[in-house]
Structures are given as C-alpha cells and as structure tokens.
Amino acid sequence: MSIFKTVGKDMYSRAGVLKTPHGEIETPVFMPVGTQATVKSLTPDDLKTAGAQIILANTYHLYLRPGEKLIKKLGGLHEFMSWDKPILTDSGGFQVMSLGGSLVKITDDGVTFTSHLDGSKHKFTPEKSIQIQHDLGADIIMAFDEVAADKVGREYSEKALDRTHSWAERCVKEHKKLGGDQLLFGIVQGSVYEDLRKKGLEFISSLDFDGIALGGESIGFDNKATKEIIDWFADLMPEEKPHYAMGVGEVETIFICIEGGIDMFDCVSPTRRARNGSLYISPKNGGKVSNKFALDISNSQFKLDKKPIDPNCLCYTCQNFSRAYLRHLFFAKELLYHRLATIHNIYFMVNLVKEIRESILDKKFNSLKTSWLR
C-alpha cells in the first residue's frame, strides 16, 4: 500500500495525502520546527489551533539534551511532548556540521563533533543517527547526509555526494534492521552542479526510501539557486513519493517550490521572525515580496494602532490583540509577546500553504501565486 497519494495536480504543483503512523497529512504542508521537543513558546493545543499537521524536531539537540534514551524510556517523543500528531526528525547531519564547533571531523565512517552545550566529544555515524531516530520515535526520519557548503567547489561537492550516497545505503540497511513503521526519507545533495544534483536524485530515488528530500546550503536560502534545482528536477522526481524541500519557509520560496512539485517544507523562519518583531501580513494588508510579507512591530507607526497584525487573519492573536499592545509587549520584553507573535506567524504560514493546496485542487495555482507575488 502506497503511503502517498496525489489527489490533485495543476501543472507540476501537487495536492496529496501522506500516511504516517500518527495520521494522514494533507500536502503541500508547512512543518513548524520544534527543535528541543517544543515549538518555541507554543503548546500542542496552540499548534493544533493554528492548523499544524506535523512538526519537526532536531535529533542533534535531543540527543544532547535530554538524550534519546531518556525520551524512549518516557514513551517516545510524542508522549514526551504530549503531541499526538505526526513528527519528523532530521538526521542531525546539518547540525553536527554547523554547530559542532571547530573540531568537527568528517570521515567516511561518520562525523566527530563537540557538544555546543558542554564541549563534550561525540560521534554520529549513519547507523547511530538512525538508531537515535528510532529511539525518538518520530513518524518520518531522515537519512544522515553530508551538507557541504556551496563554496567548497566541485571536487569536494562530488566527494561529499559520494559519501552521502554510501551513508544513504547504510541508513536504509540500519533502518530495515531495526524494523518498525517509521518512514525513512533520503536526501539529495550535489550543491549547485546540475549533473551532480541529477546524479544525486537518481541514486536516492533508486534506494528504498519512502520520500525524497532536497538538501544543501542554498535550498531555501537562495531563491534563484533553489528555483534552478527545482526546475532541473521537475520531470525527474519520482511521482509516487512525497517531495520535501528542507529549510524552506519564506512566502516566495514556498510558491517556487510548490510550483516545481514540492510537497513538504520546514523552516524556523516563522518562529525566528516572530521573536525579532517581524510579523506576517497578506497582500491585502501591505504584504509583498520587497517587505518579505511582514511588518516590523517595533515601528513607531504602530504605537496607537488598534488594528490586529493582519486584519484578515483569523488566528487567536489577530482575533484578540492590537498591534499597539503587541508593540508594547515587544518593547517590554514580555514572554507573552513571543507566544502571540509565534501563534500568528505559524498560523499565517500553515494557512498560506493550505490556501495554496486549495488553489491546486481548483487548478488556480497560478492566479493565487500572481496575487501574492505580483
């Protein structure tokens, strides 16, 4: 039985349903990030009210604190954080390389790194990453890959790609050995090189993965490069599997990705922006590409503004609080600010993607895209 079903198409964009052990997910879907087994400042109820269907947690962080063995003893990640809907964990690969300090060492066997918490030394291998993710118990787990920076050049990119492929095979093997009903996704690397990317896609598609993810430094961070890669892949990605663009969470990038056939996204952007006072607004209320669809709540123009962040938004924050009050909480450094701002930004992003899904089912993706990005 297939875990993924396409229920609607509009050119390359797809509306689908993804089956996981903790329920079905309607795609395209935005996945809020809950790094340390909590989406910053929100309860599981807040997330459900905002419409979140699945959240992401970070293997690197949970391995270091509180430890995957402890979470396993407490019944797994779902029970630990009291979230009964789907969860995806990343492999820890990106984090060990970016947070692992100057002593990170990558060999064909795995990666040694130091903890950003206490400087202690650790080693992740593909097998170890899969073991940790089995202990955590997320619905979707990710293969351990090497994310090379784009600036390292072609030669190293090729080497990192080969290593990612050998690690992918080891991940599949370890996952089969451990058993269970978790879904395992493979990750396509290959940096900015078309032939490497295509080689990566072909190889990852050939293995027994439940889904295909696009990784790499530029995905989500550089719209031009992201679009280029997505375009190369549009006719090549396996139809019957879900497609996941890692680290994508800005309005424009989401449209670019969905247009190219991507089904899943995750990004810290809505939560991080919320913290910094950047609150999403729709085109009707001044949101556009040039302001990244957000207002800056610290702006003095909102001092006496009784309107909600986005007057068309139905989130709890917009239904109850004014820009003036949020601005006050922001400057007073009040904890409530974070929660109200995060509720809005998560709701906004989750519901934008839901609106896009509707537009695909109605074959109106392009007109929706134009109304946002014009």
Place this chain on the structure above:
Amino acid sequence: MSIFKTVGKDMYSRAGVLKTPHGEIETPVFMPVGTQATVKSLTPDDLKTAGAQIILANTYHLYLRPGEKLIKKLGGLHEFMSWDKPILTDSGGFQVMSLGGSLVKITDDGVTFTSHLDGSKHKFTPEKSIQIQHDLGADIIMAFDEVAADKVGREYSEKALDRTHSWAERCVKEHKKLGGDQLLFGIVQGSVYEDLRKKGLEFISSLDFDGIALGGESIGFDNKATKEIIDWFADLMPEEKPHYAMGVGEVETIFICIEGGIDMFDCVSPTRRARNGSLYISPKNGGKVSNKFALDISNSQFKLDKKPIDPNCLCYTCQNFSRAYLRHLFFAKELLYHRLATIHNIYFMVNLVKEIRESILDKKFNSLKTSWLR
C-alpha cells in the same frame, strides 16, 4: 448600595462578594500580578481557565511604558490587554520608592524619582497617581502612600504615617473631582508599632474609601509580623468594607490572613516561583510548610518522572505534561516552560483560595487550615 457583602463567616474569616464595574468577585480572592499589562507568559484566556477573577497591574511600570495616556487613547487597560474582568492598579508608591533609584526624594508634596528604564526624572504626587489610575481605568485603584522600611525606627514611621494620611485625603479629593465608577481603596501603614497601626486603621477607615488595604514592608514578607498586625486589627476593621493584604501570596501567609478577616491578596510569588523552577504541590503530594508547598523541578529525581507536577491538580499543565518534560524545558530554557509552570502555579494559588472560601461557607476553615499547615 454597598459594594461588598459578606455571605459566610467562620470565626473572623469571611466569604464575600465584591461588586466592581467589570463584574463581581467572590472573596477571599487571590489576584495574579500583571505588572506590565500582562501576567507573565499568560493570555487572558489562560487566566480565565486558571480561574482568575481579577488581576493587578502596576501604575509605575505602565506610566513609564507605554504611558497611561497611550493606554487611555486605546480604550483603557481592559481593552488594551483584552481582559474584560476586573483589574486593580496599585498607586505606584511602593515602586517609585523601591525602583526609583538612589535619587528618590520624598517631600510632603510627593515623590521625585528616576525611571529604571532610561534614567529620566519624574514626580508622583497623590493627585498625579490618581490621575494616572483614572486614565488606566482599572476597577479598583489605590491611594498613594509612603511605604517606610521597618528599620527606619519609630520617629520616621510616625512621620511617614502622617504623610500617608495627608496624601490619603488628597487622593479621596482628587478621585471625587475626577468622578467615574472606579473603587478607591485606602492603605493602612504604621510599620511594626501597634499604636501607629491602630491610628492608621482608624484614620483610613474614617475617610471615604471603598476598601481598606494593609501595606508596609513586613506584610506578606514576615509571617510573624503579618500575623501580629492582623491580630491587632481583627476586631477593628470595618465589617462592611473589603480588606486587602498587599503582597501576600504564600500558602501559610494566606491562611494567616484569611483567618484574621482578610478578603483579598496579590503577590508575584506564583509567577516568580514558576520562573525559578519552584512548582506548587499540595499536602497530598508532599507539600508542607518546610518546603513552602513546592518542588524544585531542577531536581534530578524528576528526570524520568512521568507524573504531573501535582497528581491531584486539574490545571492544563498537570492534565497534559510530565515533570520529566517540564524539567527538560526548564534546563533547555524554553519559553514554553514559563507558560506551563505559570499556568500551574496560578491555578494552584487561585484554587487554594477558592477551596478556603468553600471551607468558610461550610464553617470548616480550621480543619482545612490544619490539613495544610499541620
């Protein structure tokens, strides 16, 4: 028409109903503190779910930021923070003297002080405090008083008491001049001296105040001194007015105060304790005077503890999350920790006082007190 009605008595302890412009309050009542127009980390909905009937906000803080004029323009404190139940504001007297820096100067006219935010110079007089509180628009406002430290000795205490009385008269006059339906409470000072306290109570009772508050350094901070003052007053406080002990919020002190006829309390203790990892537990679950009815969530014994903070508690936090998860959030410095911990501590305190109210109506105050303080 009287704003306060006693509906039950058990010795000196009273169960009553206090009428305010934003609804009736059942007393005894615990009032959570929302210093900057927010009870730290909680929404109005969280507060209602926890059973809060009235909250307190701080005039000093709101005057400095965002400013009472701005709040007035936005429709007053209730609309500003989206809280439609009663609010009490303090006079700012305690804060200007404790936070006003080393340049605080008290004269018979008022108090000059510097802002803890930007060092700017300000002056509060009794009239100014009442004007600000009228702009903020709380249901209950407080007279501007001088809170002298206990260590200043009898001579200065007497001087501060006289000043408090002259200021009380000016507050009543200004309040009448401004009109409206806010209730104004007077504050009894007099430090640790029985004759000064009694003189204070007699004077404040003689003025046209809607309620009588007990102020001073030791109230709430020193159980022995608090009990002594309450005992002096038990037969002297005007029956027909509500009695408010300022800054009281620990379990033992609450029992002491209610036993002596106090109807209202406020304290930052539940919110501050929550921040520091101190979470209330009832006697059934190990709470007692010696541990201040709290566990320390940072304790390693809770590492793998699947139980809620207090297994008999019906708050949202205890219904959904384990001590182990809260401990993880605490150490990970996650924003969600604050919210979940605060929800529990506020619920616990609000509901303890509700339970005490029931015991008064049932004439069982003493046995409830014994079951907690034995």
